[in-house]
Amino acid sequence: MPAITLPDGSVRHFDAPVTGATVAASIGPGLAKAALAMKLDGRLVDLSTEIAADAQVVFITRRDDTALEMIRHDCAHVLAEAVQALYPGTQVTIGPSIENGFYYDFARNEPFTTADFEAIEAKMREIIARNAPFVRSEQDRNAAIAFFEAKGERFKAELIRDLPESETITFYSQGDWIDLCRGPHMRSTGDVGTAFKLMKVAGAYWRGDHRNPMLSRIYGTAWRDQKELDAHLRMLEEAEKRDHRRIGKEMGLFHMQEEATGSVFWHPKGWKLYRTAESYMRRRLEQNGYEEVKTPQLVDRALWEASGHWEKYRENMFQAQVADEDKTLALKPMNCPCHVLIFRQGLRSYRELPLRMAEFGACHRYEPSGALHGIMRVRAFTQDDAHIFCTEGQIAEETVRFVALLDSIYKDFGFESFRVKFSDRPEKRAGTDEVWDRAEGALKEACAIAGVEYELNPGEGAFYGPKLEFVLRDAIGRDWQCGTLQVDFVLPERLDAEYVGEDGNRHRPVMLHRAILGSFERFLGILIEQYAGRFPLWLAPVQVAIATIVSDADGYAAEVAAAFKAAGLAVITDTENAKIQAKIRRHSVDHVPVIAILGRKEAENGMVVLRRLGVEAQETITLEDAVKLLAAEATPPDLARLK
């Protein structure tokens, strides 16, 4: 007879097997009402699950994060029922909960449009109001396949066919509607609540494979209550305002146009931001033992054939021919082969290792049209690329050094946290298992030493070696790989890089491919969103706007501007015949971090009124102090540390 242990340590005894609902009711009517599901010995199950033996039980209520996931999953089921009710003949496939919501993939000849949402949502509300219980049942495998095939649900039938033989096939019904599902679910459709909204439609390949048919995916968001939903929708609206494409336009940082799809036209202010970041990176690399090089844009295909890129990536390379020569050149899609060519000039000694060769390498890749995204994913980009030529024994130490540098640089740019993914050996790979064991081992060891916590990303490594990916998130919640560190045993072999070791013999170096920002374009895009265009002083393309109140202060404004410029500050002077309110608004909208306001009083006393972006409070100080203050504040963080 089951003895049930609750989280507070108390034990309840029952004479016969009981369901979770009964246990909850025995504890109190409040819990009976609130319990949506339970964890039975740590396993999430339906509340209706029968407990026959002694067990630990934790009830899940709406407050739990687990409940939120269940709301979303159940909401996906409700969506599927609604869609099949409204659009007969539509096949169901899968519908998981995801971050902030859920989706469901349907197979239907005619795709959905957002215009269908109103009707679908209304039907969903009906289904939820009906409050039909979710009922679990186990099915025989063949009967289940036959059941779905009879209904014309070939995708579901395929899913079951591909489940391992050992798997129990379970169905869940909600009223008349029934679906294959592992579960668990909440008690009934009413538990979903009404705080949901359909968001967008999209195409998605069946099972994520582009050779498969394309399904019609509906995304939705779902929350515990209306307040949470409203907050989420408001957050999305705010995120839209941070979009780098919008801010880039508003602040006049860059633009893109059809004549150069996937390439950025940097405007003066955007280029200033770019150069600030580049100068900073150059200093950090120099401080950290890197040597900068510059290699050709156009390189004969022979090099790409030798490196293996021609075979694998030719379709994605821009090629160039010249009339007089029978040659095919390619715009470099990456810098590593060229770096090996530099390494190969002259005889290298083990004493030179590790040799850290850096380049702000401008690369071109013919990315698929659908992959392009603002300046985050482009066809022409510049990497803060470097290759570390080292021995196998140096991999761990170089990794530790790299991670420390990356961490410090991300912090300087205002990124306090980031995700790290460890991508290990892919199915198709070069090199022996033994080499992979050593490479992965060295990387793991380095992560342990550096205190890097990572998520395993199995099978996603480069074909030549394992890699670490450093991921930053944009305003809308999309993740982008920025930094990377890749261990490569293959390219040195292919391009015949070698050094003379201590023993007097020739050896192959290992190459570590590494980037911190990744590409300037992507990193700056994320940086724009991170700050919503309100950059710290050292990054701001325009640092101070000098605004006069009356034209009598124009002469003084010129003097102030000259003093600021002499201190290295980027200044604009606004002596237009307009009200000071209007000028403040104008420069605030432009995200200028500091507005220096000059009236008659200031001109007479040699003072400056400083007003910070978005702050009403202001300080009145002497011109001399203002120059000192702002110059200090505008010092890049690495240089500030040296002081």
Add this chain to the structure above:
RNA sequence: GCCGCUUUAGCUCAGGGGUAGAGCAACUGAUUCGUAAUCAGUAGGUCGUAGGUUCAAUUCCUACAAGCGGCACCA
């Protein structure tokens, strides 16, 4: 590349088979006004590109391009 949507003034957007409209910005004039929009006036458009239907297309249809949202891809 695939699915869907979008493309009208510098920007944000409205409109709709009879050759276009607002706000902001721009320009001109007045205003010198102390902390997030002073007032008035003027100018501004091959309605993404190319075809087709029509007496007539910016509007309807087709193709293409670019952008957006996903999927796939990302050396």
